[in-house]
C-alpha cells in the first residue's frame with residue numbers, strides 16, 4: 393500500500409505520525425512509505441533516519457497527499473489538508489469531530505474514509521490511542537507543578553520532596569484516571585505527600601491496591617474538595633466526564649482558602665477545565681496568577697515533549713496502521729470490532745453516532761459498510 397506521512401501544519405505541533413522504526417516495519421511488509429521532507433524534525437527524527445528505514449522522502453506536499461492510499465497524521469486536518477483529501481483515500485489521525493462541524497462536513501464532502509484515533513476502544517476498556525497522551529500529560533503535570541511552585545514562577549517557594557527536617561509538599565490529584573494516576577505516581581516518586589480524589593470507588597480501590605496505601609485515596613465530595621483547597625500546595629485537575637464539559641470543582645471563591653503561592657495545574661483544560669478560574673494557556677506562556685494562586689492550563693501538554701509523545705503515540709498506533717496497510721480499511725475493521733469504533737466518516741456518510749447527533753446529521757452504522 394502507498395502510505396504517506398505529511399508534516400503537521402497546525403500551530404506549534406511538532407509531533408509526527410510515524411517514527412523511522414515504524415516506517416521500517418511497514419517497508420519490511422512490502423508497503424511504500426512516503427514521508428514529507430522535514431516531517432520528523434520537530435520530534436528529533438531527521439529525514440536521513442527515514443531514508444535509512446527504507447522510506448521515500450518527498451518535498452512536494454501536493455504529491456505526498458495525492459499519491460497516497462493511506463495518510464497518517466497526528467492532528468485533525470486543517471482546511472488546506474481537507475482540500476487535498478479525495479475519495480478512495482483513508483485518513484488515520486486524531487479527529488475530535490464532535491467539536492468541529494465545519495471539519496466534519498469537509499471530511500464528508502472529501503469522500504475519503506476517515507478513522508479517528510480517539511474513538512477506537514479496547515477489549516479491556518478505555519481508549520488505547522488516547523491513553524498514551526494522557527500518560528504523558530499526567531507525568532508532565534507534576535513537572536509543571538513543581539516548577540510553578542518555585543518563587544520565580546510566582547509560587548510559594550516550595551520543593552516538592554522537602555528535605556530532611558522539612559516536610560514534603562502536599563499534592564492533591566482530582567480524578568484518578570489515566571492522567572491522575574500518572575500524576576500521582578510521579579508526585580509519589582518525587583517524595584510528595586499525595587492524595588487522590590475520585591468519584592469512582594472501583595477506581596479508588598484499584599489505586600489503593602496498586603500503591604499499597606502509599607497515596608491517600610479519598611471520595612470526591614464538596615467537603616473533601618474544600619479540605620484539599622485548604623491543605624494542598626499543588627492541586628492537579630484530571631477529571632473527565634465522557635462527552636461533557638469538565639465540572640468546575642474549584643470556584644473562584646474557594647481560591648481565598650488556598651495558601652498564597654499554591655499551584656493549580658488544570659490538565660482537563662482541553663475539556664473546558666475543572667477550575668472556574670482556568671483559561672487555556674500555551675507553552676510560550678504557560679502560567680498566570682489569580683488571587684495569589686498560580687494557574688498552569690496548557691491545552692496541549694504533550695506538545696512540549698514532542699519526541700516522547702511521538703514515540704508513545706506511534707507505539708500505540710502502529711499495530712492498527714499495520715492492519716490497515718496489510719488488509720485495507722474494510723477488512724481491518726471487519727476483523728476487529730474495537731478498531732471499527734474508530735470509523736467516523738466514509739464516502740460522505742457519518743458513522744459515529746455522537747458526532748451525527750451533535751450536528752443533527754444522518755448516521756450510518758459501520759457494520760452496514762463493512763459487513
Ligand SMILES: NC(=O)c1ccc[n+]([C@@H]2O[C@H](COP(=O)([O-])OP(=O)(O)OC[C@H]3O[C@@H](n4cnc5c(N)ncnc54)[C@H](O)[C@@H]3O)[C@@H](O)[C@H]2O)c1
Nearest residue numbers: 526529567569570571590591592612631632660691692693
Ligand atoms: N491538557 C492536555 O494536554 C491533556 C492531555 C491529555 C488528556 N487531557 C485531559 O485530561 C483529562 C483526564 O483524562 P484521563 O485520560 O485521565 O480520563 P479518565 O477517564 O482516565 O479519568 C478521569 C477520571 O475522573 C474521574 N472523575 C469524574 N468526575 C469526577 C469528579 N467530579 N470528581 C473527581 N473525579 C471525577 C473519573 O471517575 C475518572 O476516574 C481529560 O479532560 C483529558 O481530555 C488533557
